Amino acid sequence: MPFFIPGSTTCVLCGKPIQQRVEATQLPLLDVASAPAFAPLVRRFVHRHCWEGYPQRDGYAHAARELILQANPEEITPLYFERDGLFLLGVPAARAFRVKDTWGPFEADVPAPKAARLAKGVLAAFEQQMTSEHALGSATWRLAPSKRGVVLTLSSEEEAFDQMEIPLTKQPAWSDLMRKLQQVATGT
Structure with a gap:
């Protein structure tokens, strides 16, 4: 899992450094076998504003949702x-x-x-x-x-x-x- 270091951690979407933790979000896990295009993004940090404009946002969120629904052992x-x-x-x-x-x-x-x-x-x-x-x-x-x-x-x-x-x-x-x-x- 990547660690956040202010000013050093870069946004995986734009490649620029993220200055403060509050500007960032860490993307959730998903099954890369079912969504291989998203593999480079898994558990990586992004600027919130980059994520909000990311054209594949809904697809990524859906893939992450599916992983939770498939992997959730109720007990x-x-x-x-x-x-x-x-x-x-x-x-x-x-x-x-x-x-x-x-x-x-x-x-x-x-x-x-x-x-x-x-x-x-x-x-x-x-x-x-x-x-x-x-x-x-x-x-x-x-x-x-x-x-x-x-x-x-x-x-x-x-x-x-x-x-x-x-x-x-x-x-x-x-x-x-x-x-x-x-x-x-x-x-x-």
Whole structure:
């Protein structure tokens, strides 16, 4: 797995250095046997803006989605929700849930004891188009309305390390995922 080094790690799409972690995203795994054209991109870093304009973005996201659906052994990693490459998975060994979006791409673990509160806060931010911040131990989720949707920023110890815009078209799926997270976390 490649490591991110600010100013040294290059975007696999444009070839230019990525200056800050928050400008980058790491592409998810996929089955290179079924999508060999994407092999050079697997688990590599890209600028978010390069990824947003990448003409093969949907194809890559679909291939990554298919790998998760084919490889997900329910007894190890429960699959609670999936829609268009947006997943809610259980991580029992860590007492956590994993939110994974192959289209974003985005991945974050949510500690089980804080999951219901996070889900409630994210739903409120979407519904009321308001800025909100949610501490999950050393990590923080910050949501802020934008012209095209909601910007989600993940920080660790007050340093932003991931940021993506959830477009208005994807918010219904994210809302359904958060409702499911709330339901699973509370056992209702």
